[in-house]
Amino acid sequence: MDIATRVYNHKWKIDPIVRSLIDTDFYKLLMCQSVFRNKPDTDVTFSLINRSTHIPLADLIDEGELREQLDHVRSLSLSRGESTWLRGNTFYGKRQMFRPDFMEWFENLRLPPYHLERKGDQYELTFEGKWHEVMLWEIPALAILMELRSRAVLHDMRRFELQVLYAQAMTRVWSKIESLREIEGLGIADFGTRRRHSFMWQDWCVQAMLEGLGPKFTGTSNCLIAMRREVEAIGTNAHELPMVYSALAEGDAALARAPYEVLSDWHDEHEGNLRIILPDTYGTQGFLDSAPDWLAGWTGIRIDSGDPATGAETAIAWWKARGEDPTQKRVIFSDGLDVDKIKELHKQFARQVNVSFGWGTLLTNDFRGLVKDDGLAAFSLVCKAVTANGKPTVKLSDNPEKAMGPQSEIDRYKRVFGVGQQEAIKVVV
Template sequence: MADIASRVYDHKWKIDPIVRSLIDTDFYKLLMCQSVFRNRPGTQVTFSLINRSRKIRMADLVDEGELREQLDYLRTLSLSRGESTWLRGNMFYGKRQMFRPDFMEWFEGFRLPPYHLERRDGQYELTFEGDWPDVMMWEIPALAVLMELRSRAVLKDMGRFELQVLYARAMTRLWEKVERLRASGATPRIADFGTRRRHSFLWQDWCVQAMMEGLGSSFTGTSNCLIAMRRDIEAIGTNAHELPMVYAALADSDEELRQAPYRVLADWQEEHEGNLRIILPDTYGTAGFLERAPDWLASWTGIRIDSGDPVEGAETAIAWWKSRGEDPREKLVIFSDGLDVETILSLQARFAGRVKVSFGWGTLLTNDFRGLVAGDGLAPFSLVCKAVSANGRATVKLSDNPMKAMGPAAEIERYKRVFRVGAQVARPVMV
């Protein structure tokens, strides 16, 4: 096991690059990339870094030269033979050859495309433009680089013993969370979803190993492909808001716009079955999405709840399944928004026996250093990298939480009209 404090104290980035592999990314990103490669390969998409926590002035914290070095290093990475063998031959979600030969041939020759970086008003403007399959692969590593450079900036003046104590306290905090989960009696099923806002790669890897030992079979895997491969555990993930956002932007009429989220899932259904058939309904409002959903979607395995009130979201899903003649007890609800132990245990207790429950635990698993340094300089914050346009048209996300909405104001209003989204309740966005 790595001595993280010593590595942080001694590190030179060329020895410890922040992202060390093209598969140091989330599994859902590879699944979505294959879907895009098959269905919409020539779509021109722009991704952009968005800091929702504007009080964190990233350009004042993170040195531009270091950031460019890390981004340039990322562009030298290619798939190794071992990584290719793992992707081609491993069993994912009970299926061998999850990745098609034509996609793997493309990925084996893939390099990340150019980026554009500017400083403005204390923030970095970081964008990626090009063919959708190419530029979408920047999202997770770009976020991981920014998050870890921020961590390194805060820790750079700490001494060796101060770092040892800091990491000992952080390790103790995580282990206390593990003990509380074990003491609950019915240990929830949890996966690591923490790659995009992790404290560092080494810390995420440590957290995964701690969860493996502490929770045993209740720890179901990690979204991080590199860690899944190295630790011989399940790679976890399905699909994300990116797909409906881009499909919607490409729509030529209001009716096509209304149907875009279902077109995404129709394409997905052609490739995947079982536990990969998970609906993410909140891009343009969960209630309206389910109300208008075609009957074939009710047979899917489950729903992921990623914004809004999680209790309300799960109750809405249960009622919808019942209205479509499905038994909710045979369905899966995955909670994945802003989770920590208290929320996990509360949701587990409320829905146990009514529906199958699982949790995708993100930032507060892999980046909970709150209060451990002076000024709370390592507190988590909300940094995202989103598709902001497709073929020159702006993308829009409404979400079940208006604090997560994005897009031009006029387009947001149009989407609210088309998808019949009424008044929404704003909830704080920590991560």
């Protein structure tokens, strides 16, 4: 390295983890635009939740360093090139996916303040403000915590150890990709931004997918990487939409309608491959049973909790019951995938529906077994909307292990949405 580069690097007070407002998931921007249009006056609180309580985040990560990283994100604004890409690029075959009024607002956005406090061996990290602003904290906050934890573990390793570590991790990712390459008709995207080992590592994994899978690699959820590597930005919508809409609903009848109202708004804004149902927020079976017929006309469904094969079968049966042809529909699996599960699901469903995969943490953060005490194993960290206009949000999902919200509200939601007994599945990542 030349002296100028070294000197330049030394000028950074910190080594920023998130260096761009579009180093985030594409669906966050789609949802943000939707919220910006439909619910601009909603106040929300997002909160960090470490579901892996055995990982003492506050012991591993220095509070000062965490603040520096979060402060750095608050200093970011959309660059001219990023704005040009968002305004000019084709997403899902559509130009001007982002409307001029949204882009103008986004170009002037700085992320709102955060609240950080150590509680025992964990951090309380919350974000309060307008929904469309606060929601953009989710991905950078998670990515920062994950990478600071990686850095803490890597800090004491020597140069040679690091070289071997990354050689092993590369070999592992590559052997997964070689294994996936054999699947005929595979379509798979990177969904691994939020719980990635590091930015550079995610970027490498995307390159590896691109090199190894060619057209079977359909893109990445990460906008910055999609822009730089010239691949498709992938994503549709997430649980936060029905969670906040539901929290805002007044009374049980309105609550029962809320998850469909979300999709009605989405229906007005998007078409084709962006019309993907995420049915599990309050139980897939009940959601589909009560769904209006126009929803059966949507392009597909994303299975993000519970047993994925059961979820897909439920969707297929539902489409058939509504007179739809499942072979014309898309099923996107995105929950805790790894190679064996991907192969199994593809084999089981590829003839019945169009199958695709959103591969997350076990793509961008599979360092299991590579360091002492498994110190780099990924863990289950989320950052969720916990209140909307002062009312608590609830998520049930198809796995009781992923449920969140006050118990009384959980009980009420279960009643309203007719959720019975659920099978508990261990949440790894």
